[in-house]
């Protein structure tokens with residue numbers, strides 16, 4: 001399995017790592033983001049959004065659950081990006097209210113999911129898994145691992 005790890009020493013590093021990872025993404029990709037609260041998953045998505053020249057401020061969807069952004073790749077292709085944070089979901093049935101399955105089925109959009117385990121069996125097959133690991137000894141240090149999980153089913 002293809003995987004790459006990077007060390008981040010600041011939130012800015014994490015955004016830069018996200019921004020360079022974004023080059024690998026294509027229409028329809030689903031990316032799960034693993035890591036503790038405050039690890040830097042949302043910072044990483046900020047980096048992704050900057051690659052896609054998203055003009056809006058990227059904020060944590062902890063309360064809104066799902067945020068949608070519109071952007072463009074450097075070669076001018078349009079991308080819709082969903083950033084979903086399932087932390088506050090207590091029962092997979094609540095996913096229906098937020099339109100989780102419809103969102104995941106959007107074959108053109110790129111979808112980022114924090115706390116994917118909350119979706120249980122509603123979580124479709126993913127293309128990438130990004131793990132943001134916190135270093136116990138160094139407050140600002142993170143190990144970010146990106147793992148390729150599968151091809152897009154065209």
Ligand SMILES: Nc1ncnc2c1ncn2[C@@H]1O[C@H](COP(=O)(O)OP(=O)(O)O)[C@@H](O)[C@H]1O
Pocket residue numbers: 008009010011012013014035036037038039040041042043044060114132139140141142
């Ligand atoms: N190396 C780092 N990478 C990312 N965030 C960091 C780093 N060091 C410190 N931080 C801080 O950790 C927090 C990460 O927040 P956030 O990205 O919202 O976490 P998550 O989405 O994983 O819950 C921010 O307050 C950020 O300033």
Ligand SMILES: [Mg+2]
Pocket residue numbers: 041042060061085114
């Ligand atoms: Mg977050």
